[in-house]
Amino acid sequence: MRSSLRIGALLFGSLLWATAIGWPKAGAETVLKSGYALTDQRCGEAPDAYPKLRIGLREGYCAGLVASEEDGLIFPRSIVQIPGHRQFVIADMGSWNPGQGRLLLLDPDAAQGKRISVLIDKLDFPFGLQVGPDGKVYASTSETIFRFDPLASNPKSTIETVVQKLPGRKVTLSDGSVVEESVHPLKPFVFDKTGRIFINVGAPTDSCFKPISKPCVAGEGPAPFAAIWLFTPPPGGIFPTLKPGDPNPVRDIYARGLRNSMALAVHPDFPADGFAFLQGENGRDLLDPLEPNEELNAIERGKHYGWPYCYDLSTPSPEFKPFLLADPRYRNFCANTARYRQPLSLLPPHAAPLAMFYYSGSKFAELHGKLIVGLHGYRPSGSRVIFYDVDAFGFPKTSPPPVRYRVSCAADPSRAFQTEQKPEVAAAPFTELVTEWHKVNGIRPRGAPVGMTVASDGAIWLVEDHNKTILRIDAAASQAPDALPCDVRSPQAIDELVKFVQGDSSQRQRLTTIRTGLIEKHCQSCHSGFGLKPGLSEKEKDETALRFLLSQDGWLFPGDSKSGRLHTRLYGIGADRVMPPDPPDGRELMAHEAGYKPLLAAADLFVDRMVPGKRMRIRPGRIDREFRDRAGHECGAIPSKMVVVVVDRHPKEKPSYRIYRPADLYLNGTCTDANGYYIEQNNLDPL
Structure with missing residues (x-):
């Protein structure tokens, strides 16, 4: 029986879309790496000329792709240059599972595809990288700080542990209770000019434990979590090498009440009187997309910064x-x-500051001495790099309200800093260095900056964990920022998918099961509560949750559950942390909670059957199978054995099968939903 599907028209036709994104002219060769479209354009000059990326930067800057997933990157988190050499060390966690981390050597002078080599493997959650006062490279795992020689013939044999037995994945609190899996086991750290090490010891949970009837035990006692621990070297400023069983250097609890200090920066003159020690706080998860704000804290010895009792400026949890x-x-x-x-200033809500430093290079005069912060968050306020003007002591300068920050792909392009008590509050204004880093199919993925460093020539190098890249920011000829349209599922497409679900009784039942058994029970405390508000009927709750799912970038692709992040995060596939992350996490639920695996299977089935049509599999072969639009333009290629939904097997307009929009990762950005997607029948097999 002939089937057909009306695809909701998008805002742009294919010609307008191609013009808007500035797709290369016919004949220009484009290669896609880690989601970035690369042409022959370059950022930088030899020997540091790399394929130029189409991400929005401040005028006078450009970004080049140094290494990608093809080079062997899996989950890179930080980077530092080896003093006196052009090579860099990369900390690659591998995943959120123990024993999969690696320290890598990046040689920018090696041939493309051969720039990465493994120095040390089988590490537990390597994250922090710094150059110590002795000029050596220091690294962290979840439980240790060590130095090593990355250029030695056997780098692992040169490891010298200087701090050990830090709280790792499984931790014991001051009352003897045990947290089997801390949600913040990573150990970013920073040196001051005297050689002291300041280490993040993150809170083991998001917001302490319930019920709340006494002080949060995780933040109490002589070795509290949610704190910055200080270790002081002996006279001379260099830590001795520790053997197993040796006591740690002298320790002090420098500051408390800091949920997860992933971004730490000390002014070059600290600890001289008055100079800044700053921390970027990754705030707790709340339902509201506008709260809590992240925080920029001025760290002082002995002070408490609020977790888990307070957030924003003075809002009680x-x-x-x-x-x-x-x-x-x-x-x-x-x-x-x-x-x-209280915080020195608020940062945008859910922006996730994961790196911070004072720029000391010579390449960018306007950045000299300023504070650079990377915002990793996946929400509209994240995916960017910003910088602050600072005073003579390194503190960002605050301004009276309103102070606004930009958001991506929203009806209102900026918002004023606010708290629960006040609609507008003072904050330190900042300037965006990397902006407009939202996802554009076929052009770029959503930005995911983590570690950053300044190279000897003054260029800024950064790593992206989710995109598996190393980027280099260089000076460029003055030009307007590269503004590209937002490429998200349109309201019309969402309306259409909601209508499909509401018109199928089995799908309605699955949606209710997913909403009550999965979303409300395990997921609602994060992700803005899925938009669920008091007073909604059961039917309204189902539709609200569905619309939230459909509006998220890359969460699900109708007809192809395995390609969406909803599936990979729930099952803990790949480098990303399994969801839900808090104990009991997703893996524990799959192992021990009866009915949880069938619930995940129901979620997959719900996605697979969301669109009416016949699901078919891409025929096996050595090459990916191309698909095109109505006018014959190539829209992308789908690997063998992946699944598509055939919505019309006899379209009048074209002698091939019409399919529903494939997963975003297979689109090259040249086509739109309005012109449909078509694939030759001989490229498909029945399921």
Whole structure:
């Protein structure tokens, strides 16, 4: 029986789309690596001329792709240049599973595809990389800080541990209770000019444990979590090498109440009086996309910065409000300036600052001495690199309200900093260095900056974990920023998919099961609560949750559940952390909770059957199978054995099968939904 599907028209026709994104002219060779479209354009000059990326940067800057997934990157998190050499060391975690981390050597002078080699493997969660006061490279795992020689013939044999037995994945709290899997096991660290090491010891949970009837034990005791630990070297400023069983260097709890200090920066003159030690706080997960704000904290010895009792400037955490009123030791804690240190400034909500440093290079005069911050967050306020003007002591300068920050792909392109108490608050304004880094199919993925460093020539190098890349930012001829349209599922397409689900009784039942058994039970505490608000009927809750799922970038692709992030995160596939992350996490639920695996299977089936049509598999072969639009333009290629949904086997307009829009990773950006997607019948096999 002939089937057909009306695809909702998008805002642009194919010609307008190609013009808007500036797709290369016919004959220009384009290669796709780690989701970035590369042509013969270059950023930088030899020997540091790399394929130029089409991401939005401040005028006078460009970014080049140095290495990608093809070079062997899996989950890179940080980078540092080896002093006196052109090579770099990369910390690649591999995944959120222990024993899969590696330290890599990047040789920018090697041939493309051969720039990465493995120095040390089988590490547990390597993250931090720094050059110590002795000029050696230092690295962290979840439980140690060590130095080593990356240019030795056997780098592993040169490891010298300087701090050990740090709290790792499984931790014991001060009351003897055990957290089997800490959600913040990574150990970013930083040296000051005297050689002291400041180490992040993150909170083992998002917002402490429930019920709340006493101070949060994770932040209490002589070795608290959610803190910055300070280790001091002996006279001379160099830490001795430790053997197993040796005691650690002298330790001090420098600051408390810091949920996860992934971004740390010390001014070059710190600890001289008045100079800055700054921390970028990754705030707790709340339902609201506008709160909590992330924080920029001025760190002082002995101060408490709020976790888990307070967030933003002085907002009590909802779980702790009764406790903060009842317990005399913590009464009105969030308003007690003698005990609680408010942030120096707010950062955009959910922006996830993961790296921060003072620029000291010579290449970019306007950046000299300024504070550079990378925002990794996947929400519209993230995926960018920013910089602050600072005073003579290195502190960003605050301004009275309103202070606005930009958001990507939103109806309102900017928002004012706000808190629960005030619609507008003071903050330190910043300038965007890398902006407009939202996903554009066929051009670029959504930006995911993590570690950054300044090379000897002043260029800024950064790594992206999710995109598996190493980028280099260089000076460029003045030109307008590369503005590209947002490429998200259109409201018309969402309306159409909602209509499909509502018209199928089996799909409606699956949606209710997924919403009640998975979303509300395990997922609603993150991801803005999926938009679920009090007072909605059951039917309205289902539709609200569905629309939220469909509006997220890359979460699901109708007809092809295995290609979406919803599937990979729920099953813990790949480098990304399994969802839900908090104990019991997704793997524990799959292993021990009856009915959880069938629930995930129902979610896959829901996605697979979302679009009416016949699901078919791409025929095996040595090459990917091309698909085209109505006018014959090539839209991309789909690997063998992947699944598509045939929505019309006898389209009048073209002698081939019409298929529903494939997963984004197979699109090259030249086509639009309005012109349909078609594939030759002989490229498909029945399931």
